[in-house]
Amino acid sequence: MGNIVKGRGKAAAFMALLMLILFVFGSLSGCGSAYKQSAEDSVQPGAPEYRVENRDYGSDGMPSSQTVEYDKSGSALPQERKVIQDVSLLLSVNDVSQAIDRIMKIAEENQGYTVSSNLARGQDWVRGEVSIKVPSPRLNTVTQAITDLGEIRDKSVSTQDVTEEYYDSQARLAVLNKKEERLLALMDEAKTIEEIIKVENELTRVRTDIEVLQGRLKYLDNATGYSSISVSLNQSSGSKVEVPKGTMGKALKSFIESTNNLAEFMSDFFIILVALIPWAIVLALLFWLLWLGKNKYHWGFKRNKKRPDDSPPNKE
Numbered sequence: 552m553g554n555i556v557k558g559r560g561k562a563a564a565f566m567a568l569l570m571l572i573l574f575v576f577g578s579l580s581g582c583g584s585a586y587k588q589s590a591e592d593s594v595q596p597g598a599p600e601y602r603v604e605n606r607d608y609g610s611d612g613m614p615s616s617q618t619v620e621y622d623k624s625g626s627a628l629p630q631e632r633k634v635i636q637d638v639s640l641l642l643s644v645n646d647v648s649q650a651i652d653r654i655m656k657i658a659e660e661n662q663g664y665t666v667s668s669n670l671a672r673g674q675d676w677v678r679g680e681v682s683i684k685v686p687s688p689r690l691n692t693v694t695q696a697i698t699d700l701g702e703i704r705d706k707s708v709s710t711q712d713v714t715e716e717y718y719d720s721q722a723r724l725a726v727l728n729k730k731e732e733r734l735l736a737l738m739d740e741a742k743t744i745e746e747i748i749k750v751e752n753e754l755t756r757v758r759t760d761i762e763v764l765q766g767r768l769k770y771l772d773n774a775t776g777y778s779s780i781s782v783s784l785n786q787s788s789g790s791k792v793e794v795p796k797g798t799m800g801k802a803l804k805s806f807i808e809s810t811n812n813l814a815e816f817m818s819d820f821f822i823i824l825v826a827l828i829p830w831a832i833v834l835a836l837l838f839w840l841l842w843l844g845k846n847k848y849h850w851g852f853k854r855n856k857k858r859p860d861d862s863p864p865n866k867e
Contacts, residue, residue, distance in 0.1 A: 555623075564625070567852070618852055622847070627732070630714065631714075631717055632712065632714050633712070633713045633714045633716075633717040633718075633771060633775045634687075634710055634711065634712050634713070634714070634775060635710070635711040635713060635771075635774045635775055635778075636687060636690055636708065636709070636710050636778040636779075637708070637709045637778065637779045637780075637781070638690065638694055638706070638707070638708050638778065638779070638780045638781070638802065639705075639706070639707045639708075639709075639780075639781045639782075639783075640697060640698065640703065640705070640706055640780065640781070640782045640783070641703070641704040641705035641706070641782075641783045641785070642697070642698070642700060642701040642702065642703055642704065642782060642783070642784050642785070643701050643702045643704055643784075643785050643786075644700055644701035644702075644784055644786060645701070645786070646783070646786065647670060647677045647678065647679040647784045647785070647786045648670060648679070650676075650679070650700050650701065650784050651668055651670060651679050651681050651784065652684065653700060654681050654697055654700070654782055655668065655681065655683070656695065657683075657693055657696050657697060658683035658685055658780075661685050661686065661689045661692065661693050661778070662686055662689070663683055663684050663685030663686065663687070663693070664684055664749050665681065665682070665683050665781070666682040666683060666684055667680075667681070667682045668680065668681040669681070670684070676785075676786070677785075677786035678783075678784065678785055678786070679783075679784040680781070680782070680784065681781075681782050681784070682779065682780070682781045682782070682858065683780050683782075684775060684777040684778065684779050684780075685777060685778060685780065685781075686776065686777060686778075687777065687778045690780075692777040693780065694780060697782060701784075704785075713771055713774075715776065716771070717771050717775075720764050720767055720768050723760075723769065724761065724764045724765065724768065727757055727761045727764065728759055728761065730757050731757050731758065731761065733755065734750055734753055734754045734757060735754070737750050738750050738751070738754070758862065
């Protein structure tokens with residue numbers, strides 16, 4: 552009996568040890584799975600991937616192709632945005648000529664200037680165009696002042712951000728200026744004609760690039776400092792009579808159209824009569840000359856009248 556109890560005790564201890572080992576193993580597996588899941592969750596699907604490109608960096612840790620300005624404390628100053636803004640307007644005004652003069656005056660009052668202006672007149676229409684440039688900070692004020700001159704028909708605004716191009720051109724210009732200084736120093740050190748020619752050719756190319764960049768920067772300074780406003784003007788017609796709707800409106804519209812057609816017919820008929828007057832004068836003169844000639848010179852054919860003597864004798 553004691554051996555049986557002792558054997559059962561060993562079996563129970565063995566089972567307890569086995570359960571403890573399985574519990575520890577399961578705990579370790581769960582921790583590993585949780586760590587793996589947390590690592591996978593840290594990378595969200597659809598998140599952007601970042602790549603580090605090989606660039607040349609200066610001593611300040613910034614790319615060498617960029618120029619960065621610093622304040623007195625050594626902090627980098629934010630770059631000013633360079634934006635080109637153009638506004639196009641279509642207005643209907645009572646007097647195109649006066650509106651053009653007023654728009655030019657508005658530009659002058661806001662430290663701007665007139666680029667071009669044009670006025671055209673037809674038999675029953677008047678049109679005008681004017682283009683001005685004003686300082687960019689006053690663009691909205693000037694646009695509002697122009698739209699107050701009449702009824703706005705169309706308005707469009709275009710914006711182009713050239714900040715990156717502007718500062719990149721500045722950086723390239725600084726590099727080319729340094730290169731020009733080195734080439735001038737090499738020119739003084741050149742001893743042979745071949746060396747002088749090589750340096751001069753390279754110096755010419757560098758100076759050409761400098762002039763191109765300077766011209767581009769000058770254009771960008773003007774384009775971003777001054778905004779362009781182009782205005783097209785149409786002269787509005789007088790007050791119009793509104794035709795009532797319904798049967799009376801249709802009848803009145805038909806009467807007006809019939810009256811207009813009759814007036815147009817009478818106008819065309821009168822024009823034709825006036826155009827025929829010279830021909831009528833010529834024909835009347837011609838008939839008058841023929842009538843005079845007939846009476847004076849006996850023009851024309853006369854009918855032969857039978858005389859009594861010419862009658863044939865009677866036969867008995």
